[in-house]
Amino acid sequence: MRVFLAYSRQQFSAAEQLAAILTAQGIDVWFDAERLVPGMDWAHLIEEAITSADAMVLLASSDSLNSPHVHQELLGAIEAQVPVHAAVVEACDLPGGLAGVVDLRRRFEKRAATFGRNLLGGKPIPRASSRGIRYPVPILVILAALTVNLLAIVGNLVLYPIDLAIEEVSWDHMQWWEAARGVAAPAVAIALAAYAGVIRHRFRRRRVRFGLLLAALLTGLSVYQLAGGLINAVVEAADHGSLDRNLRLTDATSRGDVYFALASLLLILMNLAAVGCLCFSRSVFRWIPAGEAPGWLRRRALRPAGNPRPPTTRVRRSQRIAVYHAIGDTPVAEEVTKAFAPVWSVHAKGEPDLRVVVISGATSWEWARGLLRSGPSVAVLVGSVRPPADADELQLVQWLDFRDGDTERLRSRAAVLRSSAAPVQSSPPRAIDRFAAPTPVRFLVAFMIAMGAVLGSSAILSVSVVAPESMWRNIQHGVMPTVPNPADRRYNVANPNYVHETAADADQLLRIRAGLAAVLCPLLLWGARRLGARRITLTGLSTLVLFSAIVTGTWLLLGWRSEEPGSGLLLFESLLAAGVFVYGIGSAPRLAAWLPDQWPRRRAGQLPAVAPTLLRFSVPLAFGALTALYISGTIL
Structure with missing residues (x-):
């Protein structure tokens, strides 16, 4: 049948x-x-x-x-x-x-x-109902966990004004930075609640990516405790009569301790169950967008499929091909030619049997459409673009996807075009206007965006939320009084309840580090956007990476000099930056094969390139998380 x-x-x-x-x-x-x-x-x-x-x-x-x-x-x-x-x-x-x-x-x-x-x-198929909302059990478990994560944060926001009313906090005699701390705590909690709500809404609409969903479930408890701890710390500091010092989350207590413990236990159980469903349920494979499921989940869902079947329709027996590409796409066009070479004869003169047209953000659609409609042809996509509405050759996914630089897969597809005996293996379609790139590019883009978001947030918060003087910025002890130790050479006479653990010129060094971060932030975000859209050459990327490494190294050295932040955090930041720099050098050959060999310029008629979408998530997430850290005294 x-x-x-x-x-x-x-x-x-x-x-x-x-x-x-x-x-x-x-x-x-x-x-x-x-x-x-x-x-x-x-x-x-x-x-x-x-x-x-x-x-x-x-x-x-x-x-x-x-x-x-x-x-x-x-x-x-x-x-x-x-x-x-x-x-x-x-x-x-x-x-x-x-x-x-x-x-x-x-x-x-x-x-x-x-x-x-x-x-x-040949049995009759009964007509079942197609109405109503019916979720599979694993989807219900994940949806319930996301809902509990959201409600837990909202519960903290409900308790906040109640606790402030019980403590009888007066805002009339506070300085502006003290009031800002009291307002910043619920603002961060509201931002975290909004983020949890967006993830829940997108999951319900089947539009959330697997990585974002997994991160939301794994960090559900941490996000709740961050929001709750920050709010409780403000209440505790207000109870001590002042908000002019940085707050310590670990020492924060609240009248909602019972609620805090019960909510944490419920979150642990719900999120663990949801992570199990997310990673092993075949219902999740069908629910999330196509191509988002990890390999093990796809293999589990398609276990009955067996071996791929050969196509029933004969494919042309052409032999000669010609590869066409835009100016600047020569390196990636050479990789496409190498993938076709084992089964095709690359032909440069005369009329080819098959035209291979390389499509990228540097391609003029009028030129490419003329080639694709002039005879037997196939498009090879090397960069994500937004095609025009009348681009039927691209709208129907009649193209080979080479955006991730997978030469083996492209070679197997070339073999299918060459011979009808080659099997056709189904693969999840990835939208032509969705960002995709080789692994080194995606890693560097994600790191540059995350680093830029962290540095930008750090620069803003260092001159706004952080206590104005280093004597009030105590990384180890926060606002809670400690036992003074006059024998300690770092003993702070002006503030005897606190141990001063920063350098004497920490305030000036902090401002310099904030300035360096403010310079590096837009540069990294700009570079990530250009790299993801293939609008930077390898020379330009190397210059950007080298300059960023010098500025980042200076930023880290000043942190060591000011003893702010702690040595453990600085060591982690230094090792991370060094590791990424070494990884970028090792990935230079793959980057050179994917990036254009000429500095790209926008020309009329070119297909719009698609930039990475991580910007819309990374910047607000980093700003919200770092606001809580800076209020608590953790200086980056």
Whole structure:
């Protein structure tokens, strides 16, 4: 029995698993990711597959029912009188005229296998309901954990004014920096609550990335304790009559101690259960965006798939190719040529049998479209871009993805184009306008963004939230009184309740370090954006890295001189910076093969390059976390 699978790319993971289960039942499933490769006449082959199918299975969701491509496939099935069965994976309003409806929102594997047996046996498919919100149990567990994380932080915010009212704190006689500390604590807690709420909302909408979701669950307890400890520290300091010193989180107590302990225990249990579901549940594989699931989870979900099947449609027997690329893309074009060379004859003169067009942010779409429409051709994507609305050659994912620099995968795809005997292995689609790059590039971009966010936040907080004089900035002891030790040479006479553990010129050094951080922050963020968008040469990147290393080294040395922060934190920062610098030097060959060889300039008609999206998360997250650290006296 032959079945055509119609679906939206947003539900690629569910479609891939459903195709694997139906194939294990003995059904010949026409799944485009296993049957089509770039360079084929996709429209003709899809129409041919629909008319020759015994049935069509529509993976029903709001995305698929709003997809013009799925709508066209449904019209083709109706015209060919092919019965259409709907497999519901998301609550939606189904069209009329369906032969049967199966609800796969829960017990996906069991119901899909039963559905396949009924199709083979010719049994009628009962029409199940497609309405209502039905979550699989693992998804409910993760959603509950995210909700508890959010409510725990909100509970701290509710207790804050109550505690201040009980302590009878008066704001009338406080200096502006003291009042700022009292306002900054709930502001940070509100920011953390907003971040938790955004993650929960995006997960419920199936739009959150696996890494962000895992980080939110692993740090749920820490984020709650940070918000709660900061608020409690402000209340405790206010109870002692002053907010002019930095606060110590570990010594903070509150009238909400019982709530704090119970909430922490609940968070530990809920987040551990949610992490287990996230890492091992096949429901998560289908829920999160396509391509986000780690390899082990994908292999677990597709276990029944077996070996990849060869395409049923013969592919052209062409031999000669020519590689076309924009100015500046010569290094990456050479890597593309090397991947095609083992199975193709690279032809530079005359009319080639296949045109290979390299697509990047330096490519003029009018020029590329002319090549792609002039005969047998295939596009190779080396950088994420935003294609125009009429770019059908790119909208239908009729391109080879080389953004991550995986030469072996590109070589295997080239072999599929060369011979019909080569198997087609399905792989999760990655949107053309989503940032993707080789591993060294992604690592350096993430580090530069994180470092820039930390330095920028540090520069702002060092001149605003930090206590104005070093005698009040005590890293080890905070605001709680300590037993004075007059014999200690660091004993602070002006403030006998505190041990002064910073250098005599710590205030001036802190301002210099803040200035260096303010210079380095925009430079790193600018460099990360240019690197992610392939708009910097290797020479420019090397100059940027060298200058950043010198400024960072100076910043660290001044920290050692001022004895602020502690030696342990400074040692960690120094080793981290040195390790990244060595990693960047070792990755120079891969960077040289991916980056342009000429300084790119924006020209009219070029495809817009896509920059990394980490900026929108890293900067506010670093600022919120460092605000709490600086109020507590931890100086970076």
